Amino acid sequence: MNIKDAHDFLDIKELEAFEKRINIQLPSEYREFILKHNGGKPVSNSFNFIDFDGKESNSLVHYFFSIHNEKSFDNLELTYEYYINEDRIPSYMLPIASDPFGNYICISTKEENYGKIYFCDHEMDTNDNLCFISNSFNEFLNMLK
Numbered sequence: 001m002n003i004k005d006a007h008d009f010l011d012i013k014e015l016e017a018f019e020k021r022i023n024i025q026l027p028s029e030y031r032e033f034i035l036k037h038n039g040g041k042p043v044s045n046s047f048n049f050i051d052f053d054g055k056e057s058n059s060l061v062h063y064f065f066s067i068h069n070e071k072s073f074d075n076l077e078l079t080y081e082y083y084i085n086e087d088r089i090p091s092y093m094l095p096i097a098s099d100p101f102g103n104y105i106c107i108s109t110k111e112e113n114y115g116k117i118y119f120c121d122h123e124m125d126t127n128d129n130l131c132f133i134s135n136s137f138n139e140f141l142n143m144l145k
Contacts, residue, residue: 006040007066018067027115029137039066044144049119049133059099
């Protein structure tokens with residue numbers, strides 16, 4: 001995977017502290033990615049999925065969120081806290097990336113769909129705003145073209 005504009009290296013202790021703060025155990029494939037890249041913009045960034053109407057749709061990964069101490073648009077922890085506090089996503093969904101239109105790509109941390117990837121439309125109600133994309137984070141990365 002070719003990523004540009006990634007944040008500084010993240011060590012395992014920082015990642016574990018992050019998981020403890022948000023009380024979520026990240027899926028292993030995503031943990032590996034965040035330790036290797038810590039966010040950034042994928043060079044291959046387009047993906048397809050089935051939308052809310054059952055039609056094939058597509059979007060782009062504008063950037064993956066990262067773990068860092070800055071208050072910026074790509075801060076994973078601040079984004080998660082904001083969307084949970086605003087009740088825009090279920091607490092078991094972690095927004096891991098954004099598209100250019102303000103929508104989110106999320107990873108589930110709920111037992112029955114742990115590690116699956118979803119598209120979250122920021123303009124829809126929380127109960128209706130998730131579309132399935134892939135069964136795992138690596139499957140999602142392999143979809144990017």
